[in-house]
Amino acid sequence: MENFEPVIVAFCCHYCAYTAADMAGSQRLAYPANVKIIRVPCSSKVDALHLVKAFEKGADGVYVAGCLEGDCHFKNGNMRAARLVESVQKYLEEIGIERERLEMVMMSAGMGYRFAQVATEMTEKIRKLGPSSIHVALVGRESTLQPAGII
């Protein structure tokens, strides 16, 4: 895959990271267009299925962005999300996908700069890792067989 542009999915909590993304926008902070944001009511709303399905559909990297420790709008959703991410990382390894492709990050609603920084760092990290083996297989299949639904 020449000119590889990673596809990254970011599940962002409405009360922090999503607002931080807004903040980054109003502060005119640039962050890579590779990051596709999905707004969730709390980081703990993200299910293992959402994360695994993102990779199945060809994402090269995924992260869940929740509130800072102790700041969750729903008490401890962010810590539950962190535990979920850890368990899905193990599952990804079983499947043969590098665990670094999935991450949990935390930030507050006011951290527009951090949002842009995380998006940039994640994109750079995944760019270095290269396309996920699933993304490669889907593209390969697309060119030989029928179109595959790559996000």
Place this chain on the structure above:
Amino acid sequence: MITAERKPLEELIEYIKPFKRLLLVGCNECVTVCAAGGRKEVGLLASGLHMAMLKSGTNIEIHEHTLERQCDPEYIDELVPMIDSVDAVMSMACGCGVQEIARRFKGKPVFPAVNTKFMGASERQGVWSERCQGCGDCLLGKTGGVCPIARCAKQLMNGPCGGSTGGHCEIGEDVDCAWALIWERLKELGQEDRFVEITPAKDWRPGGGAGPRKIIREDLAE
């Protein structure tokens, strides 16, 4: 409930390698509650298997279906319209469910996706512990409601053994001594005298010692 845990993906991939179309069947009962083989786990496993096969250059078609109960033939019938379009079945139910599918569909290979563990209860969110071994002659009425068969490492009928220390079993600090629990409970009930009664050796025939067990309810059986 009956508890189970998913088998390692590697083992499951070996099972399905020769096939192109797989039916992955979950169960809505015990394995859903212990998060091993319900609808969600079926989705996760289908996704994982699909990706692992894609990586190895094969494309497998996986159909997902979760039955209300896999240990009753009435529910297994639901799979009839799907069975001809697949080469094999993988079940996420306990061993009973897997065997019911095997019994119903003679010509289809059936594989277990989980290791069935034990009859247990949920201690707290995400933690299940063994509580009963189905010995066929329940002693709980004499032991203060704590089972020495499932919860004592030596299945002692008259415990504790010399290894009981500070409420823990000698096999590990994280294991309660069943007989310490029994003693505490009998004390609470004011039934300490029960503790000095000697219980004779257990008759294991109702507990599987006389071969596979069966219940026949004359009023219900057809």
